[in-house]
Amino acid sequence: MASLPDYSRAADEIIAAGIELAQRGQVPATSGNLSCRVDDRYIAVTVSGADKGNLTEDDVLLYDLEADTPAMPGTASAETPLHTNLYCINPSIGAVLHTHSRSATLVSILLGDADKLTLTDYELLKAFRGFINHTAKAEIPLFANDQDMGRLSALVEARLKKNFKGVIGYLLVGHGLYTWGENMTEARRHIEALEFILDCELELMRHRQ
Numbered sequence: 001m002a003s004l005p006d007y008s009r010a011a012d013e014i015i016a017a018g019i020e021l022a023q024r025g026q027v028p029a030t031s032g033n034l035s036c037r038v039d040d041r042y043i044a045v046t047v048s049g050a051d052k053g054n055l056t057e058d059d060v061l062l063y064d065l066e067a068d069t070p071a072m073p074g075t076a077s078a079e080t081p082l083h084t085n086l087y088c089i090n091p092s093i094g095a096v097l098h099t100h101s102r103s104a105t106l107v108s109i110l111l112g113d114a115d116k117l118t119l120t121d122y123e124l125l126k127a128f129r130g131f132i133n134h135t136a137k138a139e140i141p142l143f144a145n146d147q148d149m150g151r152l153s154a155l156v157e158a159r160l161k162k163n164f165k166g167v168i169g170y171l172l173v174g175h176g177l178y179t180w181g182e183n184m185t186e187a188r189r190h191i192e193a194l195e196f197i198l199d200c201e202l203e204l205m206r207h208r209q
């Protein structure tokens with residue numbers, strides 16, 4: 001069982017991230033999910049339907065990755081498999097953030113049938129781990145939205161297992177954005193940079209029309 005202090009630390013980090021994302025309007029109407037690794041076996045993840053700008057420890061569930069089940073009473077968010085598969089695919093991931101922002105929603109719809117968005121020539125790409133030059137290419141795979149989380153999670157897992165290099169997040173069409181980091185500080189930096197770049201992409205799409 002994960003230690004209580006480790007769970008509380010992870011919950012505190014989730015609560016702080018939730019306030020920041022809510023203030024930026026990126027998790028409207030109880031949407032979005034946030035998670036943080038507690039140790040090799042457990043993560044902390046937001047429960048279903050909680051207001052991300054007003055989370056308490058009661059809204060954060062300890063989840064057992066090995067048993068694939070909550071390790072305390074409560075209803076895990078329906079999108080929990082989209083968090084757990086990332087921790088399992090890449091053991092260096094320490095936090096996962098998912099937003100339902102306006103820009104992520106619109107950009108993913110405007111991209112139509114594209115299977116990925118490639119980002120380059122943004123100075124802010126240097127906010128991402130491993131990116132030291134603005135000319136580097138960052139990839140954001142796109143997936144059709146699906147209410148069957150088992151099916152969607154399997155699709156995401158298969159694609160990321162095949163190629164994780166240069167992938168800094170992914171978009172669910174008409175739904176939102178997932179990104180991650182080695183810890184919560186890094187995941188928060190990544191989502192802030194990615195949301196900024198998606199805002200820019202949306203403006204550019206408007207001007208290109």
Ligand SMILES: [Zn+2]
Nearest residue numbers: 032079098176
């Ligand atoms: Zn969602």
